Amino acid sequence: xxxxxxxxxxxxxxxxxxxxxxxxxxxxxxxxxxxxxxxxxxxxxxxxxxxxxxxxxxxxxxxxxxxxxxxxxxxxxxxxxxxxxxxxxxxxxxxxxxxxxxxxxxxxxxxxxxxxxxxxxxxxxxxxxxxxxxxxxxxxxxxxxxxxxxxxxxxxxxxxxxxxxxxxxxxxxxxxxxxxxxxxxxxxxxxxxxxxxxxxxxxxxxxxxxxxxxxxxxxxxxxxxxxxxxxxxxxxxxxxxxxxxxxxxxxxxxxxxxxxxxxxxxxxxxxxxxxxxxxxxxxxxxxxxxxxxxxxxxxxxxxxxxxxxxxxxxxxxxxxxxxxxxxxxxxxxxxxxxxxxxxxxxxxxxxxxxxxxxxxxxxxxxxxxxxxxxxxxxxxxxxxxxxxxxxxxxxxxxxxxxxxxxxxxxxxxxxxxxxxxxxxxxxxxxxxxxxxxxxxxxxxxxxxxxxxxxxxxxxxxxxxxxxxxxxxxxxxxxxxxxx
Numbered sequence: 226x227x228x229x230x231x232x233x234x235x236x237x238x239x240x241x242x243x244x245x246x247x248x249x250x251x252x253x254x255x256x257x258x259x260x261x262x263x264x265x266x267x268x269x270x271x272x273x274x275x276x277x278x279x280x281x282x283x284x285x286x287x288x289x290x291x292x293x294x295x296x297x298x299x300x301x302x303x304x305x306x307x308x309x310x311x312x313x314x315x316x317x318x319x320x321x322x323x324x325x326x327x328x329x330x331x332x333x334x335x336x337x338x339x340x341x342x343x344x345x346x347x348x349x350x351x352x353x354x355x356x357x358x359x360x361x362x363x364x365x366x367x368x369x370x371x372x373x374x375x376x377x378x379x380x381x382x383x384x385x386x387x388x389x390x391x392x393x394x395x396x397x398x399x400x401x402x403x404x405x406x407x408x409x410x411x412x413x414x415x416x417x418x419x420x421x422x423x424x425x426x427x428x429x430x431x432x433x434x435x436x437x438x439x440x441x442x443x444x445x446x447x448x449x450x451x452x453x454x455x456x457x458x459x460x461x462x463x464x465x466x467x468x469x470x471x472x473x474x475x476x477x478x479x480x481x482x483x484x485x486x487x488x489x490x491x492x493x494x495x496x497x498x499x500x501x502x503x504x505x506x507x508x509x510x511x512x513x514x515x516x517x518x519x520x521x522x523x524x525x526x527x528x529x530x531x532x533x534x535x536x537x538x539x540x541x542x543x544x545x546x547x548x549x550x551x552x553x554x555x556x557x558x559x560x561x562x563x564x565x566x567x568x569x570x571x572x573x574x575x576x577x578x579x580x581x582x583x584x585x586x587x588x589x590x591x592x593x594x595x596x597x598x599x600x601x602x603x604x605x606x607x608x609x610x611x612x613x614x615x616x617x618x619x620x621x622x623x624x625x626x627x628x629x630x631x632x633x634x635x636x637x638x639x640x641x642x643x644x645x646x647x648x649x650x651x652x653x654x655x656x657x658x659x660x661x662x663x664x665x666x667x668x669x670x671x672x673x674x675x676x677x678x679x680x681x682x683x684x685x686x687x688x689x690x691x692x693x694x695x696x697x698x699x700x701x702x703x704x705x706x707x708x
Contacts, residue, residue, distance in 0.1 A: 227252075227255075233259050235260075236471070238286075239475060240394060257316055261301050263305040268330055279425075301406070313345070315404065317402075318400075320348045443484075451497035459640075544685050549682050554575055
């Protein structure tokens, strides 16, 4: 019998539209499917608590799906290069297939793996599939990486869906040799104390099947109204596919193909489909930036922002993290994040702007908190979006664009449904006062059972004063910076 192949799962925890897995299975040879938990490889960007919770259930679903097609999933914990080399030697594999990752440490890991295995006569074959287009395939007319989204979007559109998504392999042959495996319980990915994961379980179904269920629900029920409702946090108007895309339980190509298929049948969904595809392209753009600028998670894309006068305010940071700023929309978003591991995109922008502009706290502190608490904590998206809000990224919002958390709340949650869901202590306030409770008369607060400073905090900063402080800091920095 031909030598077996190792398929190394990474951030592609799916069977359908998985180019590397399909290529391995197409050889007709036995395929040993392996996942290595390598906490040491990613340095400071080890998966946070929410991500590890998701990974546990995603791997459980993947193992079951493989078993249903004759395969098996081997789990190992440790150094990836050593582990893969040991498994290859143990089963006599002469090739390792894997899907690419784009984080700097992951790309370096691929190089080391290829070098190590080649010394033992084992070939390494890498495939794309995690993005709409590989980062090297999209360049400006001058042959340089894009730094502005709209030209990137125009360049990538003709390349989208050039090929139909690949089907799930019918059968996965397994090598005859036995291979030791860890269990998911061995890894202790699930939280212990305090167990805050109840909200995650209530809201999410990790795994490829859950990803498809969510895509179908979105495409069927929300796509036609996506453009109008995607900014309304109280409505189920977004896809919520980001964690499934991050873990590779579904591919962006599958998502784009499905919404365009629905739009072809429903003319009312055409605009929504293209608006959604634009969000998929923004995801690609973030990975494009990270691939070409490996320092993106730690350092400003625009180096001159390295001298910006950020503040160190531990108390204010903690108030923001715990949803205790006194601004209802910010607090509701931060509590939604803690409870569900996810936050509505419009609210993310407002909460992020509040941290870096109202509080003048460095964007890296927000990036770190989101990394630990988001189920869709993706290094490229997280870094690029925080830098966009802070004004120091590629194609970033200008620093002087400062979201007013009150007017944003009144505009996008006019009846207060989102605020009431996540801030039950304010639920009895009349809508007129819900967005700015500190301005409500004492008798109105009393009737609603709200004591400011006890049941809900007073604002930790005044919006007008904080905005003026941020603009002054920006003006002083611009005047004093070199050049």
